[in-house]
Amino acid sequence: MKPVIALTKGRLEAQFLAFFEALGFDIEPLTEKGRKLRVETDQFEFIFAKGVDVTTYVQYGIADLGVVGGDILAEFQPDVYDLFPLPFGQCRMALAKEKGKEWPEGKKTIASKFTNITKAYFKEKGESVDIIKLEGSVELAPILNLADGIVDIVETGTTLKENGLVVDQEFMKFSARLIANRSALKIKRAQLRPVINVLNQKEEL
Numbered sequence: 001m002k003p004v005i006a007l008t009k010g011r012l013e014a015q016f017l018a019f020f021e022a023l024g025f026d027i028e029p030l031t032e033k034g035r036k037l038r039v040e041t042d043q044f045e046f047i048f049a050k051g052v053d054v055t056t057y058v059q060y061g062i063a064d065l066g067v068v069g070g071d072i073l074a075e076f077q078p079d080v081y082d083l084f085p086l087p088f089g090q091c092r093m094a095l096a097k098e099k100g101k102e103w104p105e106g107k108k109t110i111a112s113k114f115t116n117i118t119k120a121y122f123k124e125k126g127e128s129v130d131i132i133k134l135e136g137s138v139e140l141a142p143i144l145n146l147a148d149g150i151v152d153i154v155e156t157g158t159t160l161k162e163n164g165l166v167v168d169q170e171f172m173k174f175s176a177r178l179i180a181n182r183s184a185l186k187i188k189r190a191q192l193r194p195v196i197n198v199l200n201q202k203e204e205l
Ligand SMILES: Nc1ncnc2c1ncn2[C@@H]1O[C@H](COP(=O)(O)OP(=O)(O)OP(=O)(O)O)[C@@H](O)[C@H]1O
Pocket: 008, 009, 010, 011, 012, 050, 051, 068, 069, 070, 071, 072, 089, 090, 091, 136, 153, 154, 155, 156, 174, 175, 176
């Protein structure tokens, strides 16, 4: 059986493919896949899923390896082996609020997709907080007075800027990471080791 690699669809998928091609792999079957979510190449089987689902497929051993944002690992703490950072998908986690507006005197209300990271951040600061979970376009929340601020991913800062928000504190840095199923790493070691080394840029293809 070929090694199964789960890829996060969308932004990380595009960056992984550029990286994979630069390593010398033929990515044509992956770029020509259309809407297919499962693609075989000469050497691998790839599956395409949302970030958190990539960790689920890896945790349950459906995929041997996975490519996922470090933010997803920090938020959901899946039971997978976190191998190493990959050289793409760099972003930060930040607390942000409306430009020129002060925090309220009392308890803050913070909107985020990353409720566990938000909870841990404020716990560490010894501050109690109300958290509202959103699934995206989190920058809307302060503008529409749903929340006093947000905790969200920042890369270029464009989304914050164009929505009148500013960073209050950046507190975590992430990149994409290679993860592995814990038992596959032992049982399929001989088969997985070469691909892990190539992805770690330790060995030539
Ligand atoms: N603006 C960004 N710049 C760089 N990396 C980002 C950015 N936003 C997210 N990421 C990274 O890419 C991963 C996938 O993000 P992406 O935006 O493709 O999906 P998502 O917004 O988490 O989910 P959805 O599929 O619902 O849009 C994130 O887990 C994070 O690691």
